[in-house]
Each structure stands twice: as C-alpha cells, then as structure tokens.
Amino acid sequence: MGTLSDREILGLVAEGHIRSRRYKKFEVQPASLDLRLGSIAYRVRSSFLPQGESVQTLLPEMTLYQIDLNSHPYIEPGAIYIIPLDESLSLPATVGGKANPKSSTGRIDVFTRVLTENGHRFDDVPYGYNGPLYLELFSRSFPLRISSGLCLSQLRLFSSREILSDEDLLLLHKKYSLYSDEAEGGLQDGLVLGVDLSEGDVVGYRARKNSGILDLSSLTPLSPEAFWEPIKTPSGGALILEPEEFYLFASRSRLKIPKNFAAEMLEFDAQSGELRTHYAGFFDPGFGFSEEGAKAVLEVRPHDVPFRIVDGQRIFRLRYERMNCPPDKIYGQDIGSNYSAQGLKLSKYFSDFSF
Template sequence: MATSPDMLAEIAGETGSLAGKAGVLPRQDIRILVKRGMVRSISGEFAESQYQPASLDLRLGHKAYRVRASFLPGPQKSVAQVLGELTQDEMSLENSAILEKNCVYVVELMESLEDLPATISAFANPKSSTGRLDVFTRLIADRSEVFDTIPGGYSGKLYAEISPSSFSIRVRKGSRLNQLRFRRRGSMQEEATGFRLSDKELQKVHDETPLVDGPATIRNGLVFSIHLAGAHAGDTIGYQAQRYTDVIDVDRVGAYAIDDFWTPITAKANKRLILDPHQFYILASKEKLHIPSGYAAEMAPIDPTMGEFRVHYAGFFDPGFGVGAGGMPGSRGVLEVRSHEVPFVLEDGQVVGRLAFERMAAEPDALYGAIGTSNYQGQALKLSKHFKS
C-alpha cells in the first residue's frame, strides 16, 4: 500500500510540528518530514511499510553503476560528477539485476532530502536483513566527506554504495537495503554529540526496565558477549557462509534452503570457535536484550585491542525490540562476524561488543514487534528473513 503526502497528514492526525525534545525522531515525526516535503520520493509516494519505529526504509532507484572503487565526493563535487569518472558499467534495475560479490556498485535512491532543518541531521545504517547477508552498504550524499551521515540543512540526492561480500544478490527498483534515522539536537548540542546515554544514566534505565536477562555490565555502553554453548552437544550455535552458492533475491522471503548457503556450526565440549580469516559467520549474543520504548540502541565498534574481528554490520535496534513475557528481555542479538587477517579464537561468554543507547525525542506511535515488518522479534540464533525456518 502506498501513501501520498496528503494521506500521511491524515495518518498523523495533525498539521504536525517539528519542534520538540532532542533525540532520535520517532516514525510519526518522520511522517511530518515527508508531509512537509523535506523527505521526497521520485515516485511521489511512500509505502506504509517503509516507516519503522525510529527510521525510514530507503529504496533503490532505477539504475545501478558498477564503479572501480568506493569513494566519497568531497566538499566540491556531487556524487554524479564522481560517477562520471569511476563508472565501469551501468545496468537497469527496472526489472532486476544481479550485483556480483566482491564488486562495488552505486545506486541513486528513490528518496531525497530538501531543505532539511538545520537542527535535524540524518544517519543511515544497513537493514538487519542486509547485514545478515554480508552485503556491505553505505549512504553517500553530495559534497560529503563521510559515509552514512547527512548534516542539518542538506538538500540533494541520496545514493547507496553496495558491495556484496559472501553472496551475489538480485535487486530491483524499490528493493530496500538501508534505512535513514533522524536526530533533532537542542540549541546547546553539537551536530553529533550529546545523544548517547552516560553509563550512570544507562544503569538507571536498566534498574527501571531491564535491558538484559541478568546483571548488566555497563562500561562505555551495555557490554554483551558471545554465545557458543548449546544446551546439548551438537546443538547449532552459528552458521558459516559457503563460498560458492546461487544468487539471493533480496525481495524473496522464506525462499531459500539454509543448507544451500550456510554450513551449521555445532557446539563443542570446549565451548570454543576459531574464526577463519576473511570468512563470514552468523552468531548470537549470550544475553537476551530489550530496548525500552523511549530509547534506541546501536552496536558500537569494538575496541581493536579486544581482537582483530568485527561483530556487526547492521547494528541498529528499534524501540521495543526484544520485549518478552512480562516486558522482560526476550531476544538475543544476532551478530554478523568476520575475522580479519589472522585466525582468532572466541570463547563462550567472551565480550565481543557493546550497545550505545540514545534517547528518542518521543516514543514511537508503534513499537518494534507491533508493525508488520518486525521479522526478528523474539529471535534466538536467526538467519536473514530470506531463508526457510
């Protein structure tokens, strides 16, 4: 179902104001940005399913450009200008096209921004399903010097850089690989600071509404560890991506057999896993998580002194994620893991990352788990939505 800006006004139930508290904008405020034409679509319409509790799904446009290398345009150039210098091939996405693994593509998105308020900046991240397919994607804006970040006051087009790593993927116009969040800052806040909760504030939140199913380890954010111990010997505790597989269509849900793409990893008596260099794994956190309705969370980059591996590619958690029976934490964090240059040993319960929490500017009018696109509520170890249960 598609909704026009006029219809969105009725959904919002008011003319809408962008004034309010500092923090991550909830979906009802994103609707106001759309209604006012600050977020636009090439088609002039937005699908209701694009609106997540604290973000807006972005859609691929009609053409993909294969480029020689990843790039940032810098303060003097548009993305289109750089594409003119680096493009190796063009392909239409009107029907569909295959993006080959280990290649880099740039696609203009259907959404753009027009006179974004100076007090509202935007930040992008891959969707959960994108990260679980090991598809590396980042947002690029005209005259930008950093990925995934749009300053307040921006007007212009938006592009997705896409680089599949483990599997070649089939995409088309309208496919959704990343999402955009908006932050409103107060008059005394810098553009990108002052949003994250301090450890003291985070401990208070946990005391009032448990963030994990047990004692919380809070150290520059909520610390989480890896789950490598099954209830019984031989239980599946993870998956390793196979190297030579068929193409995955990102718009097909529940269509693929797990064994055709993944090798199960079973629990061992020593509760240990050795990561092979440059291989991709899906694992799970030991802790069950819950993100309260007034907050959002993001997996923060791991301290490199903890090991040469990465545990997240799409690490944003919406308000309401993980709520279980009685409001207690009920969902594990699924981790996209890749070792770098050397083999690395992980032990059950080893700390592998942390969650940084931010305040919402207001509670969303619908939480994760209460909308039709909440594919990972109540998850344990879970591959992307494309695979059969």
C-alpha cells in the same frame, strides 16, 4: 531533543522535507525510514567519498559500466556499485541523520553505505541537508538478484542526539533489565556484551563459498542449506574463526529496548580482537520489550589471522540513545517485525533450517 520517531518522520514527509522519485508510500519503522533502490546501478572502480564534490559529477570518472535493474538485476560478489536512491531530502536546519544497513541486509554479508552530495563521511547526513541520496552496495559472500524499490538500508533522523552515559545506562537497567545475563553488562561507553556458544545444538552459521544466486526480490523464503553451514556447539566451549570468513552468532543475553529509547551496536575495541562484529546493529524502540527479551544477532568477520572465541566472550558494545518522543508503534508483532523475540536467526530472506 533526540532521535525522531515514526510520527515525526511522517511529519517531515507531509511537509515535503522527505521526497520520493516514484513512490508515494514511505516505509517508516518506529525510529527510522527505509531507503529504496532506484532503477539504475553504476559498477564503479572503487569506493569513494565526494570530499566536497558532487557524486553525480564523480560518477562518470568512476563508472566501469551502468546497469538497468529492471532488465539486469544482478550484483556480483566483490564488486562495488553506486545506486541512486528513490528518496531525497530537504531537511530543516535543526535535523540531521545517520544511515545504516537494515538487519536483513547485514545478515547476508552485504555492506551498504549512504553517500550525500559533497559528503566527507559515509552514512552521515548533515543538518539541513538538501539533495539526493546514493547507496554504495558491496556483497562479500553471495551473488545477488535485486530489484528497484528494494529496501536495503535505513535512515535515522535526529535533533541533537542524546546518547546515554554509562551512569544513565546503569539506572535504566535497574528499571527495565536491559540484558538477561547478569554475568554480562560491563560499562565502557555503552553496554559490553558477549557471544553465546552454548545454547542449543547449533550456535552459529558460516556463509558457504561459491553459492548460487541469492534472490532478494523473491516473495518466497529461500532454503538456507545452499548458502549457510551450521556450526555445532563446540566441545570445550571454544571456536577458532577463520580470517575473512563470515559468521552469524547470537548474543548471550536477551536484550530489551524500552519504547522511549533506541540503541545501536558499536565497533568493539580492536585490542579486544581483530574482528568485525556487526554490519547493521540498530535496534528500534520496543525491541524485545513485549517478550522476555530478544537476542542480538552478531555478524562476525575476523581479520588477518585466525581468532579464538569462547562462550560469553565480550565482543560487542550496545549504546542507547533517547527518543525525542515515543513512537506510535513499537517494534514487535504489532508492525509485523521480522526479528521479534528472536534467538539465533538468519535473514528474513531464508526459511528456517531443516535438520
């Protein structure tokens, strides 16, 4: 009983529990299914939850205008869009799910949440759900060019999720060395880990304002200089972050996810600082495991007031969950993963900085 692996997800596809409007080939990761944009986007007045109603019924009331992504594939920053997804579900009564943005999506300050018909919570897919899926899309920093079929979010499926206790995590760390910096690793409903402000000449990036259009449909990685400002190693080891600015940093530790497990970042306790530390934060089985670990990239946005952080400050938690069975292919070079053995790294849509 646990999170379903790639072979089990493909089994649900073969049995007709996961369907697609247009595509026969499904994009399956070691522990998740990529969700693809349909061809129509609805610019809506506000975010909303169906609360027992149909999304399709509410859309006429909420929609300002409709966009055909084949002829006008542009998303304005600060505007909210609802996009029907190509995938729909008819899950067994024993299977439910949870969605989250893909890592490449979170790293460009794009916020996505999945809605179900009659749903009361974002990103939650009830056990036995039968119906279409919709994506709420909100870009905070950059104007975007997108395309139908683009994968911005992913769906994890599970049968009775099994979250590891702190005691289980301690035993797992003794066996696999889940994190590299032994000064870290506090336990608080998951591993409590810190930010790296000391390794290398550049310790982070800040999103530039008033940039050009970020083309997510381009096959050629974009030059990052027009979109990102590098942050140099701070003297004294401390940085003051500006409210409502978007930053990328790396974790202090290099992390490992054994193949029988997956992990996700959790919202940190607000008493530890008024800031958001991730949009995506899901780690597939095998992340960092075929190498000497890989760093987590933290998507940070302070709220309300400037906030000072120091090297090693604990600003995020990592919670592990057990897989129902090991995946056929783990995260890494075998499946062409974008962030295998990563340090501080921009989204796959960008080439590396040239200094």
